[in-house]
Amino acid sequence: MKRLADVLERLTEWLMAAILAAMVVLVFGNVVLRYVFNSGIVASEELARLLFVWMVFLGATVALRGGQHIGLEMLQERLPPKARRACALVSHLLMLYAVWLLVQGSWLQLLIGLDTYSTVLRFPMAFYAAAGFLPGLAMACAVLANLVKILGGHPEARVPGDPSAGEAAYAE
Amino acid sequence: QDIKPRLIRFGYGLSENSNQGRAVKVFVDELSKRSGGKLKVKGFGDASLGSDIQMQNALIGGAQEMMVGSTATLVGIVKDFGVYDLPFLFNNEQEADAVLDGPFGQKLIASLNDKGLVGLVYWENGFRNLTNSKRPITKAEDLGGIKLRVMQNPVYIDMFNRFGANAVPLAFSELFTALETGTVDGQENPVTTIQSSKFYEVQKYLTISKHVYSPWIVLASKRWYDGLSADERKILQEAAVASRDFERKDSREASTQSIASLKEKGMQINELSTAELDRMRELVKPAFDKYAAEGGADLLANLQAEIVKVRK
Amino acid sequence: MTIVVFLSSLFGFMLLGMPIAFALMLSGVALMAHLDFFDAQLLAQNMLSGADNFPLIAVPFFLLAGGLMNQGGISRRIVDLAVTLFGHIRGGLGFVAIGAAVILASLSGSAIADTAAVATLLIPMMRSNGYNVEKSSGLIASAGIIAPMLPPSMSFIIFGVTTNVSITKLFMAGIAPGLMMAAVLVATWVWVVRREQMPTAPRRSWAVRGQAFVDAFWALLLPIIIVGGMRGGVFTPTEAAVVAAVYAFLISFFVYRSLTLAMLPAILIAAARTTAVVMFLVAAALVTSYMITLADLPGMLIELLEPLLDHPKWLMAAIMVVLTLVGTAMDLTPTILILGPVLMPLVTRAGIDPVYFGVMFVMVGAVGLLTPPVGTVLNVVCGVARVSMEGIIKGVWPYVITYTILLGIFVIFPELITVPAGWLH
Numbered sequence: 028m029k030r031l032a033d034v035l036e037r038l039t040e041w042l043m044a045a046i047l048a049a050m051v052v053l054v055f056g057n058v059v060l061r062y063v064f065n066s067g068i069v070a071s072e073e074l075a076r077l078l079f080v081w082m083v084f085l086g087a088t089v090a091l092r093g094g095q096h097i098g099l100e101m102l103q104e105r106l107p108p109k110a111r112r113a114c115a116l117v118s119h120l121l122m123l124y125a126v127w128l129l130v131q132g133s134w135l136q137l138l139i140g141l142d143t144y145s146t147v148l149r150f151p152m153a154f155y156a157a158a159g160f161l162p163g164l165a166m167a168c169a170v171l172a173n174l175v176k177i178l179g180g181h182p183e184a185r186v187p188g189d190p191s192a193g194e195a196a197y198a199e
Numbered sequence: 200q201d202i203k204p205r206l207i208r209f210g211y212g213l214s215e216n217s218n219q220g221r222a223v224k225v226f227v228d229e230l231s232k233r234s235g236g237k238l239k240v241k242g243f244g245d246a247s248l249g250s251d252i253q254m255q256n257a258l259i260g261g262a263q264e265m266m267v268g269s270t271a272t273l274v275g276i277v278k279d280f281g282v283y284d285l286p287f288l289f290n291n292e293q294e295a296d297a298v299l300d301g302p303f304g305q306k307l308i309a310s311l312n313d314k315g316l317v318g319l320v321y322w323e324n325g326f327r328n329l330t331n332s333k334r335p336i337t338k339a340e341d342l343g344g345i346k347l348r349v350m351q352n353p354v355y356i357d358m359f360n361r362f363g364a365n366a367v368p369l370a371f372s373e374l375f376t377a378l379e380t381g382t383v384d385g386q387e388n389p390v391t392t393i394q395s396s397k398f399y400e401v402q403k404y405l406t407i408s409k410h411v412y413s414p415w416i417v418l419a420s421k422r423w424y425d426g427l428s429a430d431e432r433k434i435l436q437e438a439a440v441a442s443r444d445f446e447r448k449d450s451r452e453a454s455t456q457s458i459a460s461l462k463e464k465g466m467q468i469n470e471l472s473t474a475e476l477d478r479m480r481e482l483v484k485p486a487f488d489k490y491a492a493e494g495g496a497d498l499l500a501n502l503q504a505e506i507v508k509v510r511k
Numbered sequence: 512m513t514i515v516v517f518l519s520s521l522f523g524f525m526l527l528g529m530p531i532a533f534a535l536m537l538s539g540v541a542l543m544a545h546l547d548f549f550d551a552q553l554l555a556q557n558m559l560s561g562a563d564n565f566p567l568i569a570v571p572f573f574l575l576a577g578g579l580m581n582q583g584g585i586s587r588r589i590v591d592l593a594v595t596l597f598g599h600i601r602g603g604l605g606f607v608a609i610g611a612a613v614i615l616a617s618l619s620g621s622a623i624a625d626t627a628a629v630a631t632l633l634i635p636m637m638r639s640n641g642y643n644v645e646k647s648s649g650l651i652a653s654a655g656i657i658a659p660m661l662p663p664s665m666s667f668i669i670f671g672v673t674t675n676v677s678i679t680k681l682f683m684a685g686i687a688p689g690l691m692m693a694a695v696l697v698a699t700w701v702w703v704v705r706r707e708q709m710p711t712a713p714r715r716s717w718a719v720r721g722q723a724f725v726d727a728f729w730a731l732l733l734p735i736i737i738v739g740g741m742r743g744g745v746f747t748p749t750e751a752a753v754v755a756a757v758y759a760f761l762i763s764f765f766v767y768r769s770l771t772l773a774m775l776p777a778i779l780i781a782a783a784r785t786t787a788v789v790m791f792l793v794a795a796a797l798v799t800s801y802m803i804t805l806a807d808l809p810g811m812l813i814e815l816l817e818p819l820l821d822h823p824k825w826l827m828a829a830i831m832v833v834l835t836l837v838g839t840a841m842d843l844t845p846t847i848l849i850l851g852p853v854l855m856p857l858v859t860r861a862g863i864d865p866v867y868f869g870v871m872f873v874m875v876g877a878v879g880l881l882t883p884p885v886g887t888v889l890n891v892v893c894g895v896a897r898v899s900m901e902g903i904i905k906g907v908w909p910y911v912i913t914y915t916i917l918l919g920i921f922v923i924f925p926e927l928i929t930v931p932a933g934w935l936h
C-alpha cells in the first residue's frame with residue numbers, strides 16, 4: 028500500500044512540475060505575443076486557470092500526506108501525549124468529514140459540469156470540478172491512513188504537536 | 200393565496216448603486232409588496248456570491264435561489280445563447296426589446312428548463328461601445344493596429360480582427376491597469392461600465408459603435424422553482440416583469456447620463472455614420488456565415504425573420 | 512451570536528491542531544449549519560473558485576522565481592556585491608544583510624524565499640567572522656520581512672484580490688515604508704552592536720567592487736525590468752511574476768551557467784508544492800468568507816465599532832493592536848484571507864484610504880512573522896542558522912520593537928505612506 032502511494036505521490040509531483048512549466052509557457056507566451064506580435068493566445072487564461080486549479084488540489088493532497096499544511100500546534104505541544112492523541116483523533120475525524128463534503132459537493136458540480144462548456148476551448152466544465160473530486164478522494168485516503176496509524180499507535184503516525192511531526196512547508 | 204414565507208438569495212455582479220443594484224432593489228420591493236412580505240429577497244452585490252458562472256452552477260445545484268447575469272455565460276450551457284453575441288443584430292433598444300420579449304427570446308429562455316435553470320426576464324446591460332487611447336474611430340480602417348481588449352469569445356476576436364484591430368484577450372480584472380499603462384490601447388463595453396470602471400481616466404476616445412447588444416437575464420434555480428406554488432410563481436414572474444420595465448428605463452437614462460458625464464470628464468465622443476455601419480456589417484458577414492455553418496443556421500434564420508418583422 | 516459561532520468554531524478547530532485550511536472549511540460548515548444554508552456544493556464550489564483566480568497565478572511564478580534565483584546563483588552574487596561594499600564597516604556584515612535583503616526584496620515576492628537565501632549565504636560568514644549568531648539571525652529574520660513590502664509582493668496580490676484594491680497601487684505604496692523599514696533596521700543594528708568587539712574585513716578596492724558589480728549586473732537589472740515593464744505597459748502585475756521567473760531562468764542558465772536543466776524539476780516541484788499549501792488555504796478561506804458575507808458579519812462589526820468610525824486614527828490604532836495580537840499566533844496569508852474582507856468595509860466606512868490600510872495590514876502581518884509562538888520567518892532562520900527558538904527570540908526583539916514604533920508613527924502620520932505613494936502612481 029505504502030509503496031503504491033509513494034509511487035503515486037512521485038508521479039503527482041512530476042505532473043505538478045509539468046503543469047507549472049505549462050503555465051509559464053502559456054502566460055509568458057501571451058506577454059510575448061501581445062508585445063511583439065500584437066496578438067495573443069485566446070485560450071491562455073482559460074487553460075492556465077484550469078491547470079492552476081489542478082496543481083493546487085494535487086499539491087494540497089501531497090502536502091496533506093506529508094503533513095505540510097500550516098497549522099497551530101502550540102497548544103498540542105504542551106499537552107501530554109495521550110491528550111494529544113485524543114485531539115488528533117477528533118481532528119482527523121472532523122477533517123474526514125470536511126473532505127467528504129468536498130468530495131460530495133464536487134461530485135454534484137461535476138455532474139452539472141458534464142453539460143456545461145468553457146467559453147473558448149469548449150471543454151466540459153466538469154474538468155474543473157474533477158480537480159476537487161479526484162484529489163478529494165486521495166485526501167480522504169491520506170487522512171484515513173494517518174488516522175489508522177494513530178489508532179494503532181504506529182511509530183510513523185503524524186500527531187500534531189509531536190516533536191517528530193513533519194516540518195511545515197514554508198508559506199507566509 | 201398559497202404563499203409560504205421564504206428567503207431568496209439573489210446574487211449579482213455589480214455594486215448596490217449600479218443600474219443592476221437599483222433594479223434588484225425594485226425586484227425586492229415588488230416581490231415583498233405582492234406577497235404581503237412573505238417572499239423576502241436578500242440581494243448580494245459585488246459578486247459576493249461568486250462570478251456569474253459560479254452562481255449559475257449554484258442555481259443548477261440548488262445551493263442558491265436567484266441571480267441576474269450576462270447571457271454570454273449561458274453559452275456554455277445552451278449554445279444557442281451565443282446568437283446574441285453576433286455583431287450589429289439590433290439597430291436600437293426597441294428592436295431588442297421586441298425580439299427578446301417576443302417568441303424568439305422566450306423560446307431561448309424555455310430551453311434553459313432542461314438544464315436546471317428557469318429564465319424569468321431579460322434586463323438590459325446595453326449596447327457595447329468602443330474606447331481607445333489612440334484616435335477617434337470613424338471608419339473600420341481607423342481600428343488598424345489598435346490593441347483592443349475583447350471578451351474571451353472567438354466571435355468578438357474574429358470580428359475585431361476583420362476590422363484590422365489586434366484583438367487581444369485579457370482578464371477584466373487586469374483591464375484598468377492594462378489600459379493605464381498601455382498594455383492594450385482600447386476596450387469595448389456598455390457606456391455604464393465605461394463610467395463605473397473609470398475607464399475615462401485612461402481612455403481618450405469613445406465611439407458609439409453599438410456593435411453588440413448585451414442583455415442580462417434574471418434566473419432562478421429550477422430545483423427551487425419547482426417547489427413553489429402556482430401563486431408564488433405567478434408573483435415571482437410579475438415582480439420580475441416589473442423589475443424589467445424599471446431596469447430598462449433606468450439603464451437607458453443611466454446610459455444617456457453616462458455619455459454626458461464621460462464627455463464632461465474629457466472624453467472625445469463620436470458616432471458612426473449609417474453608411475459606415477452598413478460597411479462594417481458587410482465586413483463581419485463571414486461571422487454570420489460561420490455561425491450558420493456551425494449548426495446555427497435555423498436559429499439565425501429565425502432571429503433574422505423576427506427582426507425583419509419587428510422593423511416593419 | 513453569529514460572530515461567536517464563527518470565532519469559536521474557527522479557533523476551536525485550529526487549537527485541535529488541524530491544518531488552518533481545514534479549520535476554515537469546517538468553520539464555514541458551522542456557519543452554514545447556523546444560518547440554515549447547509550449545502551456541500553457551496554463548500555466545494557467556493558474552494559474550486561477560490562483556487563480559480565487569475566491574478567493569484569502570480570503566486571507560483573513568484574515562488575518559482577525565488578527558487579531559480581537561489582539555486583541559480585543570482586542571490587549569491589547580490590550578497591557578494593553587498594559584502595564588497597559594506598564588509599569593511601564595523602558590524603558590516605549586518606549592513607550587507609540589510610542591503611542584500613532590500614535588493615532581493617525588489618526581486619522576489621515572498622519573505623520566506625528571501626530570508627532563506629540571505630540566511631543561507633550570510634550566517635556562515637557572520638559566524639566565522641565572530642559575529643554573535645543570535646543577534647545576526649535576529650537581524651536577518653527582520654530584514655527578510657521587507658520582501659512583502661517592496662514590489663513584487665505575493666502578499667499585496669493576495670490582499671488586493673481578497674479586498675478588491677488595486678494591486679498596482681499597493682505595489683507603489685509599499686515602496687516608501689519598505690525602505691523606511693530598512694532605515695530603521697540600520698539604526699537598530701548600530702545600536703545592537705554598539706559594544707560588540709568584532710573584526711572587520713579589509714576595505715575592498717574599487718576594482719574588486721566593480722568586478723562584483725559586473726557579476727551582479729544582470730541580477731540587478733531585474734527590478735528595473737519589473738517596475739519598468741509594469742509602468743511601461745509591457746505586462747500586467749500578474750504577468751510581472753512570470754517575467755521574473757523566465758528572466759531568472761535565462762540569466763542563471765545562459766549567463767551565469769550555474770543552473771542545469773537537471774535541477775529544473777526539483778525547483779518546479781518545490782514551487783508547486785508551496786503554492787499548493789498557500790492556495791489551498793486561499794481556497795478554504797473563500798468558504799468562510801462566503802458564509803461571512805451571507806451572515807453579514809462585517810455589518811455587525813461596523814455596528815459594534817460605530818463609535819470609532821468618526822475617529823479613523825483611533826480605529827487604525829485599535830485594528831493594529833488586534834492585528835499585532837493575531838500576528839503572534841497566525842501567519843500573514845491566513846490573516847489577510849480571514850480578516851481582510853471583514854475589516855475592509857469598516858475601514859472604508861471610516862474614510863481610511865484602502866491602499867494605506869493594505870500597506871499597514873501587510874506590514875503588521877509581516878512583523879507577525881517575527882513574533883512567537885508562530886513566526887514562520889523565525890522558523891526558517893532557526894533551521895538554516897541552527898539556532899534555538901529562544902536564541903533567535905533574544906536576537907529579534909529589538910527589531911520587533913522598532914518596527915512596532917514605526918507602525919505607530921504610520922498610524923499617527925498616514926501621510927508618510929500616502930504622499931510618496933502619490934508621487935509614484
Ligand code: NA
Binds near residue numbers: 658659664
Ligand atoms: Na518583494
Ligand code: NA
Binds near residue numbers: 841879880886887
Ligand atoms: Na507570529
